[in-house]
Amino acid sequence: MNPTTATDDPLTDFDARLVTLDGITKTVHVAGSGPAVIVMAEMPGISPQVARFARWVREAGFTVYMPSLFGRDGAVPLADAGAAVFRKACISAEFRALGAGRSSPVTAWLRALARQAHAECGGPGVGAIGMCFTGNFALTMMLEPAVLAPVLAQPSLPLDDPAGLEISPGELAQVRERLDRDGLDVLALRFAGDRFCRAERFAAYERALGERFVARVLPDSAAHTDPPPFFAQHVPTPHSVLTAHLIDAAGQPTLAARDEVLAFFQRRLLGAGAPAAI
Numbered sequence: 228m229n230p231t232t233a234t235d236d237p238l239t240d241f242d243a244r245l246v247t248l249d250g251i252t253k254t255v256h257v258a259g260s261g262p263a264v265i266v267m268a269e270m271p272g273i274s275p276q277v278a279r280f281a282r283w284v285r286e287a288g289f290t291v292y293m294p295s296l297f298g299r300d301g302a303v304p305l306a307d308a309g310a311a312v313f314r315k316a317c318i319s320a321e322f323r324a325l326g327a328g329r330s331s332p333v334t335a336w337l338r339a340l341a342r343q344a345h346a347e348c349g350g351p352g353v354g355a356i357g358m359c360f361t362g363n364f365a366l367t368m369m370l371e372p373a374v375l376a377p378v379l380a381q382p383s384l385p386l387d388d389p390a391g392l393e394i395s396p397g398e399l400a401q402v403r404e405r406l407d408r409d410g411l412d413v414l415a416l417r418f419a420g421d422r423f424c425r426a427e428r429f430a431a432y433e434r435a436l437g438e439r440f441v442a443r444v445l446p447d448s449a450a451h452t453d454p455p456p457f458f459a460q461h462v463p464t465p466h467s468v469l470t471a472h473l474i475d476a477a478g479q480p481t482l483a484a485r486d487e488v489l490a491f492f493q494r495r496l497l498g499a500g501a502p503a504a505i
Contacts, residue, residue: 232276234275241291241293242256248340256295258281258291260288260290261350262354263291263347264284264290264353266281266291266293268298268358269358269360269361269380270309270359271302272298274303274471276304276467276471280470284489286505287505290344290348294337296321305457328394338367341368344373350496352372353375355376356380356488363382363384363393365413366402369405369413378491379413380416380468381418382424386423389427413436414488415429416444416488418464418468419447419465421464422463424466446480449465449474468481
C-alpha cells in the first residue's frame with residue numbers, strides 16, 4: 228500500500244462545515260477556490276485515498292465539497308471496520324443498495340448541496356463525482372440544473388442486479404433529455420474485470436443515454452496490487468479506478484484516467500483558458 232495513504236488522514240487542510248439542507252445536517256469538508264466539485268466517497272468512507280483525489284481536484288482549480296455520507300472521516304479502510312460500515316449503509320433509509328429503478332433518497336440532499344455550492348462559488352455550474360456505492364449519485368444529481376459535469380466511477384448499485392440502474396425510469400428520461408438539450412456528457416470509469424460494476428451495467432447506461440455516455444474501461448493489469456485492507460479482503464477484484472487501485476506513477480493508466488476526469492471538470496466548468504490537469 229502507498230505509504231502516503233497508509234495512515235489516517237486528519238483532513239486539516241479542509242474546512243469541516245456542518246451543512247443543514249432540507250432539515251438534514253451533514254459534515255461537508257470544503258477546500259480550494261474556483262467552481263465547486265462535489266466529491267462523494269466510495270465505501271467505506273472518506274479514506275486517505277479519497278482525500279488524495281479530492282486534493283487533486285482542488286489543485287486543478289476547484290472548490291471541493293466532500294460530504295461525509297458514511298464511515299469515519301479520514302480513516303484508513305480497515306477490513307472489519309469497513310465491513311461494518313458497509314452493512315450499516317445497506318440497511319440505511321438514505322440508500323437503496325438493492326433493487327433497480329429507484330434513486331437513493333440521499334440524492335435529494337446532494338442536489339441541494341450542489342445548489343448551495345454553486346451559489347457560494349459561482350461559475351457556470353458544479354461538477355459531481357460518485358464512486359462505488361455513490362457512483363450513480365452524480366447522474367441523479369443531473370436533475371439539479373447547477374450540475375454540469377457528472378462522473379460515475381465504478382457505479383456499483385444496485386448490488387443485486389449487474390445490469391440494473393439505480394435511478395427511476397422517469398428520472399433517467401429527464402436526465403437524458405437534459406443531456407441532449409444542453410449538450411452535456413456523462414463520463415464513467417471501471418476496470419474490465421470489476422465484479423461489482425460489470426459490463427452489463429455500462430451497457431445499460433449506453434442504451435439509456437446513447438452517445439452522451441462516455442465510457443472508459445481500464446484493463447485489470449492497470450490496478451494497484453496492494454490496496455488498503457478493506458479492499459484486499461472484501462473487494463477481490465480491480466475496482467477503485469481513482470482511489471484504492473490507482474497507481475500514482477507517470478505512465479500508469481489509472482493516473483491517465485485521473486487526468487481525464489480533471490480535464491473533464493476543467494473543460495466544462497472553467498472553459499477556455501483552463502489550466503492543464505495536474
